[in-house]
Amino acid sequence: MPVAARARWVLAAATSVVLVATGCSSGGGGSSSPDASKTFSYQSSEPQNPLQPANANEVGGGRIIQNLFKGLVDYDPSTAKIRMQVADKIDTSDSQTFNVTLKDGWKFHDGTPVHAKNFVDSWNWSATTSNNQINSSWFSDIEGYKDVHPASGQPTATKMSGLTVVDDLHFTVKLANRVSYFEYKLGYIAFSPLPDAFFNDPAGYGQKPVGNGPYQFVSWTHNTQVVTKAFADYQGVDKPKNGGIVFKMYTTSEAAYADLQSSNLDVMDQVPPSALATYKSDLGDRAIDAPQGAIQNIGFTLYQADWASPDKAKVRQGLSMAIDRDTITKTVLQGSRKPATAWVAEGVEGYKSGACGDFCTFDPAKAKQLITEGGGVPGNKLTITYNADGGHKEWVDAVCNSIRQNTGVDCLGDPKPDFKTARAAITGHQVNGAFRTGWVQDYPLNANFLSDVYRTGAASNDFGYSSPQFDQAATKADEASSVADTVAGYQQAEAVLPSGMPAIPLWYYRTNSGYSSKVQNVAFDSFGNPAWTQVEVKG
Amino acid sequence: MGSYVLRRVLQMIPVFFGTTLLIFLMVYTLPGDPVTALFGEKAADPAVVASIKHQYYLDQPVWKQYLHYMGNLFQGDFGTSFTGRPVSDIMANAFPVTIRLALLAFVFELVLGLALGLVSGLRRGSIQDTLVLVLTLVVISIPVFVLAYIAQTIFATNLGWVTPTVQDSRDLSQLILPAIVLGSLSLAYVARLTRTSIGENLRADYIRTAVAKGLPRRTIVSRHLLRNSLIPVVTFLGTDLGALMGGAIVTEGIFNVQGVGNVLYRAINQKEGPTVVGIVTVLVIVYLVASLLVDLLYAVLDPRIRYA
Numbered sequence: 001m002p003v004a005a006r007a008r009w010v011l012a013a014a015t016s017v018v019l020v021a022t023g024c025s026s027g028g029g030g031s032s033s034p035d036a037s038k039t040f041s042y043q044s045s046e047p048q049n050p051l052q053p054a055n056a057n058e059v060g061g062g063r064i065i066q067n068l069f070k071g072l073v074d075y076d077p078s079t080a081k082i083r084m085q086v087a088d089k090i091d092t093s094d095s096q097t098f099n100v101t102l103k104d105g106w107k108f109h110d111g112t113p114v115h116a117k118n119f120v121d122s123w124n125w126s127a128t129t130s131n132n133q134i135n136s137s138w139f140s141d142i143e144g145y146k147d148v149h150p151a152s153g154q155p156t157a158t159k160m161s162g163l164t165v166v167d168d169l170h171f172t173v174k175l176a177n178r179v180s181y182f183e184y185k186l187g188y189i190a191f192s193p194l195p196d197a198f199f200n201d202p203a204g205y206g207q208k209p210v211g212n213g214p215y216q217f218v219s220w221t222h223n224t225q226v227v228t229k230a231f232a233d234y235q236g237v238d239k240p241k242n243g244g245i246v247f248k249m250y251t252t253s254e255a256a257y258a259d260l261q262s263s264n265l266d267v268m269d270q271v272p273p274s275a276l277a278t279y280k281s282d283l284g285d286r287a288i289d290a291p292q293g294a295i296q297n298i299g300f301t302l303y304q305a306d307w308a309s310p311d312k313a314k315v316r317q318g319l320s321m322a323i324d325r326d327t328i329t330k331t332v333l334q335g336s337r338k339p340a341t342a343w344v345a346e347g348v349e350g351y352k353s354g355a356c357g358d359f360c361t362f363d364p365a366k367a368k369q370l371i372t373e374g375g376g377v378p379g380n381k382l383t384i385t386y387n388a389d390g391g392h393k394e395w396v397d398a399v400c401n402s403i404r405q406n407t408g409v410d411c412l413g414d415p416k417p418d419f420k421t422a423r424a425a426i427t428g429h430q431v432n433g434a435f436r437t438g439w440v441q442d443y444p445l446n447a448n449f450l451s452d453v454y455r456t457g458a459a460s461n462d463f464g465y466s467s468p469q470f471d472q473a474a475t476k477a478d479e480a481s482s483v484a485d486t487v488a489g490y491q492q493a494e495a496v497l498p499s500g501m502p503a504i505p506l507w508y509y510r511t512n513s514g515y516s517s518k519v520q521n522v523a524f525d526s527f528g529n530p531a532w533t534q535v536e537v538k539g
Numbered sequence: 540m541g542s543y544v545l546r547r548v549l550q551m552i553p554v555f556f557g558t559t560l561l562i563f564l565m566v567y568t569l570p571g572d573p574v575t576a577l578f579g580e581k582a583a584d585p586a587v588v589a590s591i592k593h594q595y596y597l598d599q600p601v602w603k604q605y606l607h608y609m610g611n612l613f614q615g616d617f618g619t620s621f622t623g624r625p626v627s628d629i630m631a632n633a634f635p636v637t638i639r640l641a642l643l644a645f646v647f648e649l650v651l652g653l654a655l656g657l658v659s660g661l662r663r664g665s666i667q668d669t670l671v672l673v674l675t676l677v678v679i680s681i682p683v684f685v686l687a688y689i690a691q692t693i694f695a696t697n698l699g700w701v702t703p704t705v706q707d708s709r710d711l712s713q714l715i716l717p718a719i720v721l722g723s724l725s726l727a728y729v730a731r732l733t734r735t736s737i738g739e740n741l742r743a744d745y746i747r748t749a750v751a752k753g754l755p756r757r758t759i760v761s762r763h764l765l766r767n768s769l770i771p772v773v774t775f776l777g778t779d780l781g782a783l784m785g786g787a788i789v790t791e792g793i794f795n796v797q798g799v800g801n802v803l804y805r806a807i808n809q810k811e812g813p814t815v816v817g818i819v820t821v822l823v824i825v826y827l828v829a830s831l832l833v834d835l836l837y838a839v840l841d842p843r844i845r846y847a
Contacts, residue, residue, distance in 0.1 A: 048577065048809070050623040057579060129586045132594060134577055137584045152586055206623055222624065222632055223797040224708065250704075251805075255795040258691060258703035389808075418808060420576030427575075427582065459582030 034536030037243040039229070040519050042530070043256040043268040044247035046223050050206025053192040054126030054133035059269070062189065064226050064247055067532055068109075068211035069192035070236050072100060072119070073183060077525035077534075080293070080347055080444040082184055085236050086114060086193065086212070088169075095180040095481060098173045106235045108195040109216040116171035120163045122194035124148065129155050131202070135190040137459070141182060143174045178479045180486045184443045214240045214533050223249055240533040241521070263516040266537075267530050271512050273391055276334040283514040289335075293441035293526040294509035295345045295449070296337065298384060298399070298434050299426075302502055303464030306378035307433070314374030316501035317359045319382070322367035322406040323399055325360070329507050332398045337507035343449060343497055345439075345508045347526045350446030350487035355494045356505055364406035371407055378433070381410040386436035387422035388415035396436065399506070426462050437462060437503060444526055445483075446490045450474065454493075454502060465502035540838075543846035544831070551827050558823045559612075559816055560605065566812045567601050573810035577621065595619070608813065618813025620806070626817045629802060634821065636708040637798035640791075641783040643714055644722030649776060652726045656733025656772075657765065663738055671734070675727035687720045687793040704795035717794040721787055725779050732775055736768035743767075769840050777833030781826040785819075 047061030056065040072087035084090075088101040106114035125131055127139035128148040139145055143162030148155045162174035175182060185191070193212060198205045209217050214236060215228035229244035248265060250256040253272040259265035261282060271279040280287045300307055300316055325339035338346065342355035358366070371377065382403065386392045393415060400411035414432075416422035426435050439460070442448050451474050452458055456466040470493050477489025515522040521536040574591050575583040592598040596607050611618060617626035659671040678686070694716060695703040705713045740746060741764065749759045788800035799818055806814035838844045 046622070046805075048621060057577075057581065129590050132587060132591050134584075134587065136587055149584075149586060152589070203623055222629070223802065249797065250795055251797075251801045252792045252795070255704045255793060258695065259795075262695060262699075262703050264702050264704070264706060417570065419579075420571030420573065420810070423576065424571045 033539050034241065034520065035243075035539035036230075036241055036536075038537035038539070039227075039244040039246055040242055040266040040535055040537050041246040041248050041264075043250050043253070043260075043265060044226070045251070046249050047226075049134065050203065051209045051217075051220075052126075052133065052202065052206045053122070053194070053211075054135040054138070054190040055206070056189060057134050060249075063529065064228070065189050065192070065209070065211075066213070066529070067215040067228060067245060068209050068213045068217055069189060070211075070213040070234075071189065071191045071193070072102075072186045074187045075444055075525070075527075077523065077529075077531040080349065080526045082187060083237065087186075090183045090186075092182075095178040095182075095479065096175050098175075098182060100171050100173065102169045103235065104169060106212055107233045108193075108212045109210045109231055110195060110197060112195050112197075113168075114193050114212050115168045116165045117168075118193035118195065119191075120165050120171055121196075121199065122192065123163060124159045125194070125199065125202075126190060127160060128158055133190075135188075138185065138188060138190045141175045141177070141179050141185070143176045145176065180478060180480045181445055181447055181483050184445045184447075184483070187443055214238060215244060218244070225249060238531075238533045242533070242535050242537050245532060260514060260516055263518055265516065266519045267515045267522055267535065268513055269528070271514060273334075276336055276512060279512065279514060286514050286517065288511060288513040288515070288522065288524055290511040290513075290524040291338070291345075291347045291526060292509040292511050292528045293345045293348050293444050294438065294528070295340055295343070296436070296438045296506045296509065297343075297503040298506060299437040299463050299503040300434050300501075301429070301431055301463065302466075303429055304432070309375075311374050313499060313501050314370045315377055316374075316504065317498070318367045318370030318374065318407065319377070319403060319409070320356075320359045320367075320501065320504040321361065321363045321370065322403045322409075323504070323506070324362045324402045324406075325507060326362065328395060328398045328402065332394050333507070336510055336512050338510060340505035340507050343454075343494055343503070343505050344446040345441065345449065345526075348441060348444045348446055348449065349483075350490055352446075352491050352494065355491070355497070357498050359498055359501065360505060368407050371409065377409045380408075381412070382433050383412050383414045384434045384436060385414040385416060385422060385425060385431045387417075387419040389418045392436055395506075429464070435462070440509075441526065446487055446494065447474075447477065450490050450493055451478070454497065463502040465500065467496055467500050470496040470500075540846050544835070547831050547834075551824070554827060555820070555823070559609070559820050562816050562819045563605050563608065563812065564601065566807075566810060566815050567604070569807070569810050571810065573597075573621070576809065595621075604812075608816065617817040620811050620814050621809065626813045629814060630799075630817055630821065633797065633799045633802045633818075636796060637784050637787065637791075637800070639709070639711060640714050640718055640721065640787060640796060640798055641780065643711065643718035644725070644783050645776070645780055647719055648722040648726040648729050648779075652729025653733055653765075653772070655726075655730040657737060657760075659730070660734040660737030660741070660768075661760070668734075671730055675730050678723050678727040683720065683724060684789050684793060686723060687717075687790055690716055690720050691793065704793075708797045714796070717790050717796055720794075721783060721790045725775075725783070728775060728779075729772055732772050733768060736771055737764060740764055740768050766840055770837060773833055773836050773840065777829045777836075778826070780829045781822060784825060785822045 044063060045060040048058050049055040049061055051061055051065060053065055053069055056062045070085050073082050074085050076083050086102055086106050088103045091099045102116060108114060123139055126133045127136050127145060136149060142160050144160035147157035148160055165171045195210050214231060214234045216231045218227040218229050220226045226247040230240040253270060256265055256268050257272050257275050260268050302308055329337045329339055341353050341360050344351045384396050386396050396413040400413060403409055403411040416425055425431050439449055439453055453460050454465055454470055455461060455474055456471050473493035473496060477486045477493060480486045480489050511524045511528045519535055519537050521534055523531050525531060574588050596604055619625055620629060655671050659668040662668055691703050694700050701716055707713060746763060749763050787798060788804050791798045791800040803818050838846060
């Protein structure tokens, strides 16, 4: 990734009980008995915000936070299924009021116990507008959120009425509406508990966090490294098998890769694009190629009159069929992506292969026919807006070539200098025709890929897409009585998308990474994070 | 002399105000909204955006922002970055690293550049001269990032003498390789400038006089020839010091040196006004001081130059 990498959403914690050992006997020394006291280093970037759980939404800070904190639940890195951590159980009878029971014995790194009030205080503080937390909208399901976080102006309360502490180990969460999969959201780092000491000096705390996670904070040398060590009193199911993690700051992935090859860095995030063709031969069985819960799409400006009429859906279906996903992922993207067949990424709970149907299959003849039937592309010319700092140029050009050659529609990329400029154009509805978009899972559930993106008026619905059928199906799914029913409900909602085609699914992201000869038992989860606590450092 | 220096220092004041204002306006006109960008691909929450903008004074018109910034600056407050770190802290971290790197590169280009230029200037047309000319031509024609990757591959990956990137940016010995790469281009210029200058002065009257007086060759070269030939070289070196400090972004990126270049690049990307203005202001002061020193050095080198 170039210096200005695409913004990625870091989410939940990564850790696991059982892992597929991807490379126990690595190249040189073979498998040796691991030393649980030794630390390993991980490629990182300087956090953009203070280290507060609800303020870390980029990889640099998010990765550190998810190791320092542990919430009620997290996701098993090998299966992406939800599992209980601080919570003993989370019960609900109506998908609206959740009774949370905590396990006894959890401690913060400063020795104070983790009690119900630590969660409630943390959530109240994080949700309040005046505390400027970037992830505050995560709490919007909870009743009383509008009081601490009105759409504009100052909050009228500091506590959400939906949160009630029963005793040290019990609290209840009442939501404003029924959300059957609410517990899935609880794995996000914003829902971490905070120790009492935090509230005395939140800013100072952001430089020196105290959490309850598998690792405790040791030091932060700005722009150089963040050092953590394993927390002896950690109560989670994923006890660290190593002595700690050193997050080393790199400004380019090229530099990190050079260090990885010479064992000056142990595990990295993504190999640089320049090494995609060679990293498997460079690293041998220490190379990693794992699926990620993230998708790349081309979105359309349905709010423009040219694209609004219902028959233009055919044009979008046709354009989708004119893109040769297989060839582009193999050649231009060098196998770092996998062609998409649905709007939900592979490996996510509720993923249904082929939801896009024939429309995601390459068929130039059918493509031309559909575009003609739909009255053609406005002006017979398509522009795809993207940010030039994220390594997107190559594939946008390839997609355009594919469309031009197979349909005769003129197609051009419209690069914006950087990510924030492109986002400003997209959210400000200043885009003409089509734009690059994508979604990285917040939690591995299909609802996240659908409800947050395609619902009428959803925060990330940049298309102006509005389908009563979809909204109806989504609302019904939200009100289901179990997660399994929700998942099925959202699969029905996803089935509405092919007919309107607000966005063309292109491909799923993959983790292309590797590790040094000093460590073993490295596996990546669908968030693109290694299973931190399971990494073994050779003795 | 004293009044000259005073005048020059006083001239720095309007330059200081002008540059801070210009840089401030430039950062302000960069496209995109920095606070919305903090939310990444997620939809930004308008209430939080407004609240953060208020915190960083970004909800005010640009002239008010500038006055606010300058007001704080005169109280020694460089502002705060989005990470919540004071900009003075960021600079206190980055500048020592960059100063080390720049000085190492500077010494390298000064010593080796002068030596090469002297050798080839004194022996024009010799094999040494041709060798220096070819070598410097090669260095000038290869972009610095290519040199950096070649050096990284040879000395780190193949020979294993050093680590591919700098593990501790404050360790001088680890900065040697990046410094050589960084200084190599200027080295070529210094060598060529010295060579030309020496070649011209060799034919000057005062050298003929010195030779006729029967002065030893060593004295002629060091006291008369080199001293008089240094003026163009010193002019170049003076401005180069500033360039080495602010312009090392590529080299710093490849060797992962956590210096000013990287911080500046990131700050511009994030449109972090206080950080950009703070760093650039310091760089401007470095330039101004360096050029003052160059002017004063002229008088030392050439006694005919007097400042009143």
